[in-house]
Amino acid sequence: MENEKEFLRSHNIKPSIQRIMVLRFLRMNPLHPTAEEVYQGLINEIPTLSRTTIYNTLNFFAEKGLVKVLNLGHNETRYDLNTDEHVHFKCIKCGRIYDLYLSCNLPQKGDVVDGHIITEREVLLKGICRICKGKKGGDDEVQV
Amino acid sequence: MENEKEFLRSHNIKPSIQRIMVLRFLRMNPLHPTAEEVYQGLINEIPTLSRTTIYNTLNFFAEKGLVKVLNLGHNETRYDLNTDEHVHFKCIKCGRIYDLYLSCNLPQKGDVVDGHIITEREVLLKGICRICKGKKGGDDEVQV
DNA sequence: ATCATTGCAAACACTTTGCATACGC
DNA sequence: GCGTATGCAAAGTGTTTGCAATGAT
Numbered sequence: 497m498e499n500e501k502e503f504l505r506s507h508n509i510k511p512s513i514q515r516i517m518v519l520r521f522l523r524m525n526p527l528h529p530t531a532e533e534v535y536q537g538l539i540n541e542i543p544t545l546s547r548t549t550i551y552n553t554l555n556f557f558a559e560k561g562l563v564k565v566l567n568l569g570h571n572e573t574r575y576d577l578n579t580d581e582h583v584h585f586k587c588i589k590c591g592r593i594y595d596l597y598l599s600c601n602l603p604q605k606g607d608v609v610d611g612h613i614i615t616e617r618e619v620l621l622k623g624i625c626r627i628c629k630g631k632k633g634g635d636d637e638v639q640v
Numbered sequence: 641m642e643n644e645k646e647f648l649r650s651h652n653i654k655p656s657i658q659r660i661m662v663l664r665f666l667r668m669n670p671l672h673p674t675a676e677e678v679y680q681g682l683i684n685e686i687p688t689l690s691r692t693t694i695y696n697t698l699n700f701f702a703e704k705g706l707v708k709v710l711n712l713g714h715n716e717t718r719y720d721l722n723t724d725e726h727v728h729f730k731c732i733k734c735g736r737i738y739d740l741y742l743s744c745n746l747p748q749k750g751d752v753v754d755g756h757i758i759t760e761r762e763v764l765l766k767g768i769c770r771i772c773k774g775k776k777g778g779d780d781e782v783q784v
Numbered sequence: 785a786t787c788a789t790t791g792c793a794a795a796c797a798c799t800t801t802g803c804a805t806a807c808g809c
Numbered sequence: 810g811c812g813t814a815t816g817c818a819a820a821g822t823g824t825t826t827g828c829a830a831t832g833a834t
Contacts, residue, residue, distance in 0.1 A: 510808090510813080510814085512807085512808090512813095512814065512815085514814080514815075515814090530798095531798080531799080532797095532798085544815085544816075545815090545816085546815070546816040546817065547798095547799085547816090548799095548800085548801090548815075548816055548817075549814080549815055549816065551798095551799060551800075552800095552814080552815080552816095553814095555799095555800095565713065567711045567712065567713045567714075567716075568711065569709070569711045570711075571715055571717075571797075571798065571823080571824080573715075573798085573799090583746070585753070585754075585756050585758075587756070588759070588760075594754070594756065596753060596754060598746065598747070598753070599745075600744070600745065600746055601743075601744065601745050602727070602742065602744055602746070602763065602765070603742070603765060609729070609740060609742070609765070610729075610738070610740060610770065611769075611770030611773065612729050612731070612738065612765075612767055612768065612769045612770050612773075613767045613768045613773060614729075614765050614766070614767040615732070615766060615767040615768065616732075616765070616766040616767065617763070617764065617765045617766070618763075618764045618765075618766075619746065619761070619762075619763050619764075620761065620762045620763075620764075621746070621747060621753070621756075621758050621760070621761045621762075622758070622759060622760040622761070622762075623756055623757045623758040623759040623760065624756065624757045624759065625755075625756045626754065626755030626756050629755065629756075629757060654788080654789085654833090656788095656789065656790085656832085656833090658789085658790075659789095674823090675823080675824080676823080688790085688791075689790090689791085690790070690791040690792070691791090691823095691824085692790075692791055692792075692824095692825085692826090693789080693790055693791065695823095695824065695825070696789080696790080696791095696825095699824095699825095715798080715799080715822075715823065715824095717823080717824085785834100786833100786834090787832105787833090787834090788831105788832085788833080788834105789830105789831080789832070789833090790829105790830080790831070790832085791828100791829095791830085791831095792827105792828095792829090792830100793826100793827090793828095794825105794826085794827085794828105795824105795825080795826070795827090796823100796824080796825070796826085797822100797823090797824085797825095798821105798822085798823090798824105799820105799821080799822080799823105800819105800820080800821070800822095801818100801819085801820070801821085802817105802818090802819085802820095803816105803817095803818095803819105804815105804816095804817090805814105805815080805816085805817100806813105806814085806815070806816095807812105807813085807814070807815085808811100808812095808813085808814095809810105809811095809812095809813105
């Protein structure tokens, strides 16, 4: 795992303590956290931290290509540091999100389809995850 | 094109004038409108129409499997009456959304991957559309 | 008469903006 | 000291909720 400061600099991002901590949090929590989860995860370590800074930082990271912004439905904006091509699976019962590494014949970055240049792709599968599958009916459950 | 009342009834939806009009609007505007666009498109015909009813109706339609809810980023919830398996392409310059019919080897409804049961899938490609491609730099442009 | 749908107003959640303060080179 | 980052408070946006009025059978 590369040094955080160097990693930020290599993406043309001036390192600040907040930015370093957000990056560290994303690295330690690769489960596509929301902005709020990043905030909650850091507020104890940086008591003066503001949500504005989280949003600023995550948007800035996205702009610089460091994170990918995921829209997984229901105004659920999540941030993914993992830029490998992969697919997301979201459980409609518990809300858990899984990374799946499936080979896929969809057009890739740089391909042209119907005259459109593809620069990004996002695949979202939904269903019942292996954990919820085992359980009988009942209500939704909070994500772990 | 099937009769609207019958179509609603066949999906266990009691037809009301608002529901019929929303369905008609979706059929005449297959460009994945937002709730606001549906509202704007109907407010002249039904002056007493409320946004609440649009949201109620669209959510009800989604629940009954009549429309698919698309999350295309940036809190952009759109509604798609077209339930054929297809892929969406969104232009990052002008915001236009295109339907693409690509064959795709991704898991389908009913497949099981890593123990997860797939019930739905959504593929979003992003990039520069064929219209914007031709244009030189400059700013974004409103969707037609 | 009963039950479902509509629609207003208010509440809500999430995100962005304006601006003053603090920080780093 | 100057340019940038931070953080508070407020505004903005899109959506949902509570509830009274209306409509359908």
